[in-house]
Amino acid sequence: MMRGRPGALLATALAGILAVGLLSFVLEPYGVYLLSLWAVYTVAAIGLNLTLGYAGQISLAQATFVGVGAYATALLMPHGWPFGATLALAGGLCFGLGLLFGFPALRVQGHYLAFVTLALTTLAFLVMRNEAWLTGGVQGIAHIARPVPFTSGRAFLMLCLLVLTLVTVATWWLLRSPWGRAFIALRENPIRAASLGVDVRGYTLLSFAIGAALGGVCGSLYAPLVQYVEPSPFALALSLSLLLMVVVGGSGSFLGPYVGALVAVLLPEWLRFMQDYYLVVYAMVVMLLLAVCPDGLVGLAGRMLDRQRRGHPAEPADGGKA
Amino acid sequence: MTPAGPTPGTPVLEARDLHRSFGGVRAVNGISFSVAPGEILGVIGPNGSGKSTLFNCLLGQLPPSAGQVLLDGEDVTGMTPAALNRRGVSRTFQLLQVFPQLSVRENLILAGQEHVGSRLGRLFGRPDAGLTAAAERMLHLFRLEALADLLAGGLSYGQQKLLDAAMAFMAGPRLVLLDEPAGGVNLTLLGAFRERLRAMNQEAGSTFVVIEHNMDFVMSLCTRVICIAEGQIIADGSPQAVRENPQVIEAYLGH
Amino acid sequence: MFWLLAQLLVAGLAIGAIYALIAIGFSLLWQGAQTVNFAQGDFVSLPAFAILGFTALGLPLWLAIPAALAVAVLVLGLLFKRVLVQPMLHHGVLQLAIATMALSIFLENVLKDTGGAEAYPFPGLTGGFNLGALFLDWQSLTVLAVTVVTVSALNAFLSRTRTGRAMQATAQNPSVARLLGIDVERMIMLTFVINAVLVTLAAVLISPVYLVKFDNGGQIGLTAFSAAIVGGFNQVRGAVVGGLLLGVVETFAATYGPDQYRTAVPMVLLILFVLFRPHGLLGRREERRV
Numbered sequence: 001m002m003r004g005r006p007g008a009l010l011a012t013a014l015a016g017i018l019a020v021g022l023l024s025f026v027l028e029p030y031g032v033y034l035l036s037l038w039a040v041y042t043v044a045a046i047g048l049n050l051t052l053g054y055a056g057q058i059s060l061a062q063a064t065f066v067g068v069g070a071y072a073t074a075l076l077m078p079h080g081w082p083f084g085a086t087l088a089l090a091g092g093l094c095f096g097l098g099l100l101f102g103f104p105a106l107r108v109q110g111h112y113l114a115f116v117t118l119a120l121t122t123l124a125f126l127v128m129r130n131e132a133w134l135t136g137g138v139q140g141i142a143h144i145a146r147p148v149p150f151t152s153g154r155a156f157l158m159l160c161l162l163v164l165t166l167v168t169v170a171t172w173w174l175l176r177s178p179w180g181r182a183f184i185a186l187r188e189n190p191i192r193a194a195s196l197g198v199d200v201r202g203y204t205l206l207s208f209a210i211g212a213a214l215g216g217v218c219g220s221l222y223a224p225l226v227q228y229v230e231p232s233p234f235a236l237a238l239s240l241s242l243l244l245m246v247v248v249g250g251s252g253s254f255l256g257p258y259v260g261a262l263v264a265v266l267l268p269e270w271l272r273f274m275q276d277y278y279l280v281v282y283a284m285v286v287m288l289l290l291a292v293c294p295d296g297l298v299g300l301a302g303r304m305l306d307r308q309r310r311g312h313p314a315e316p317a318d319g320g321k322a
Numbered sequence: 323m324t325p326a327g328p329t330p331g332t333p334v335l336e337a338r339d340l341h342r343s344f345g346g347v348r349a350v351n352g353i354s355f356s357v358a359p360g361e362i363l364g365v366i367g368p369n370g371s372g373k374s375t376l377f378n379c380l381l382g383q384l385p386p387s388a389g390q391v392l393l394d395g396e397d398v399t400g401m402t403p404a405a406l407n408r409r410g411v412s413r414t415f416q417l418l419q420v421f422p423q424l425s426v427r428e429n430l431i432l433a434g435q436e437h438v439g440s441r442l443g444r445l446f447g448r449p450d451a452g453l454t455a456a457a458e459r460m461l462h463l464f465r466l467e468a469l470a471d472l473l474a475g476g477l478s479y480g481q482q483k484l485l486d487a488a489m490a491f492m493a494g495p496r497l498v499l500l501d502e503p504a505g506g507v508n509l510t511l512l513g514a515f516r517e518r519l520r521a522m523n524q525e526a527g528s529t530f531v532v533i534e535h536n537m538d539f540v541m542s543l544c545t546r547v548i549c550i551a552e553g554q555i556i557a558d559g560s561p562q563a564v565r566e567n568p569q570v571i572e573a574y575l576g577h
Numbered sequence: 578m579f580w581l582l583a584q585l586l587v588a589g590l591a592i593g594a595i596y597a598l599i600a601i602g603f604s605l606l607w608q609g610a611q612t613v614n615f616a617q618g619d620f621v622s623l624p625a626f627a628i629l630g631f632t633a634l635g636l637p638l639w640l641a642i643p644a645a646l647a648v649a650v651l652v653l654g655l656l657f658k659r660v661l662v663q664p665m666l667h668h669g670v671l672q673l674a675i676a677t678m679a680l681s682i683f684l685e686n687v688l689k690d691t692g693g694a695e696a697y698p699f700p701g702l703t704g705g706f707n708l709g710a711l712f713l714d715w716q717s718l719t720v721l722a723v724t725v726v727t728v729s730a731l732n733a734f735l736s737r738t739r740t741g742r743a744m745q746a747t748a749q750n751p752s753v754a755r756l757l758g759i760d761v762e763r764m765i766m767l768t769f770v771i772n773a774v775l776v777t778l779a780a781v782l783i784s785p786v787y788l789v790k791f792d793n794g795g796q797i798g799l800t801a802f803s804a805a806i807v808g809g810f811n812q813v814r815g816a817v818v819g820g821l822l823l824g825v826v827e828t829f830a831a832t833y834g835p836d837q838y839r840t841a842v843p844m845v846l847l848i849l850f851v852l853f854r855p856h857g858l859l860g861r862r863e864e865r866r867v
Contacts (some may be wrong), residue, residue, distance in 0.1 A: 034588050058671060106468070107852055111613045111674050115802060116851050119844040122799065130837040178435040178444040178451045185421055185432055192419040196489065197407035197436035236795065247675055252423075277690055282684035290676045291664040 038265045039160035044246040045257035049215025053252035055207030056187025060239040061117040064124040065094040065212040067234030069219020074141040083147035090220035091213040098212025102205040128231040140230025250296025332395040334529040340389035349375040351553030361529040364544035372553040410496035420477025430457040433489035464488040504539040580710035591717035593824020594724035598779045600804035600816035602772035609748040609768035613674040616681035618798020625780040627685025654773035688791035803843035809860020
């Protein structure tokens, strides 16, 4: 179900997380903040990769789930809710919301589904912006405290990495289980899947809901990381950016979201000398990558490794999925 | 999972006066037949005679306009393909339908997993849903052992056809509906393929319904044949009898 | 009351007519070239910026518009097709759609980095005349007139001319069209060129109202998608009806509903239509491609 040996994939992901943790000890606070941002976005991208990459349901609603998670956390923590409880609640809330947002997928697929989820994201953004009694409107909610004892930048990074580790192991387990196989079956051939007893409707909704729950978990880390929430980070742009993370890393590849989020977080820093132009360059890189290597950076790396190992040109990508 | 205890003598599958029209065209126009346990029923008929529509009605892919489908004496009309499958009905498709991005073994496990335990149980249970041994057996039966770890998309057409059929047997079905199993399979493979199907019929006690164009294949595999023309059954009997039925000959020559 | 309603109707039709032009282009690309263009709204911003750029260089408006049209045909027509669509299409329709999302980010940031983040005013027509208690402004009337002429011309081209019919045949079935000896590649290219012309017209008409800002494209694009789907994207008529309907509904909602939810109207319509009538008001069901 996972390309490559499942054990090796999990080990690679965990080693990467560990490396990031160690790296933080030699970095300035800003570097530590960037790594935290990477961990947080990776969680949401893993969720979207499940929905889009594995189950084949294109969703532009991931930003909404991140927003809901962030607002839930920002609103509940001051009322004395422990962080673990807000995290679980954000995940659960978004799981439910994901079931709801997944319903259109039972009727339409492909870009029709993209349109509906895009419209839902736009509506959710309007609600976040306009319902000031709940969300603080454009003023947002400031001074969100980080949970003790993870108040320092580095300590909070550790918390993010801990959550990312748990998410990584859980996702790995899920993808290796019959559920993961059913998700792929859904993506590749829903009619054949149904003829084999796969409950297509049920799994479609689950793929949305689980992806959404991870979006919520991302949000509930994002709020105390940035310590301030307002609507604009959860607009459509975030959905697009998460989608591009998944695609750049490699849609439907286990390691894709980690790589895609890394590129999205680090590229602006590397291209800092270009100032505002970095988004132009990023978008160009993404288009180029989509054209020459539709299975993303992980697919590209896999092919290069293959070639090296065999000493001759590899077969076309193992993941040449359109 | 098959429903417990059909009374002896009850047909595995029974169609009662099935109708299905598209616009004004009556693709299936009052078809009734039953299939006894262990039978291999061939369904033949010229192109456009309504065979595929009949199959789709039997399998829950299309709701019939009128009539009933009974499985082990129980009305299953209008049930979804997935629900029917979980009751022991499996099928192959006319066009190849394997999952190209899953390995051969994974394809087989997928074909069986939804029949094992509860959904939540499968999430927390073994990754292979305890089906590795069953998959190995099927790999062996269909001579696919050497290909087990390859992606199904990389197999040859004939190999995919074998896999497709093997998947239909993974869950130990009571009833298998095969849609043109011989189509596109080369002659050398065909004999072996027929032997596999016959062995599955005898070993597993499955009942088959086979749509097929290849007459030799039908005549040598099936125990009984029905011929459909213009949405109705025009002949029903032993392969020999149907082949010699003048109406059948007329239906084929007439087109 | 009647006059107020009539006034709103005129305003709604005027804005809706522009949505219609953008939606027609969107539909043509979708139908004729399997290109679901998520950057369509930004395609309107580019010529608007180009016109402002050319006038800033000293060109009079009547020269700046054709110059911008040339830029649009070159960049949004030829370049877009050659550089992005052509290489992407064999990876799949959805991959191409995702690439146009990246293109949208690209265009918005190019415009922001070269043109700035301000909202620029754009020359339009002022004044008008009274018809009873109804005030008809020249801008709205011009918009409606230009749209009527454009849509009629496009319809005549598609149904009366040999090339137009060849384009329709290509949209319906490229392989059959190829067998009939139609130069399919040229027809597809023509589709992109027509879209470039339509978005340039839309830019000239909409910019006096919405001003010119690098990120206007998002909202305009969303409304145009909605119009195309609501109307039934497989027909020019559908996009026209959808665009007008959305313009009117949006204008009424802005007057009688909560202003901060004005932009929600096209979104809600989009969701309802995709879920319950995906072939739109005028579309034919069987042409829906999923």
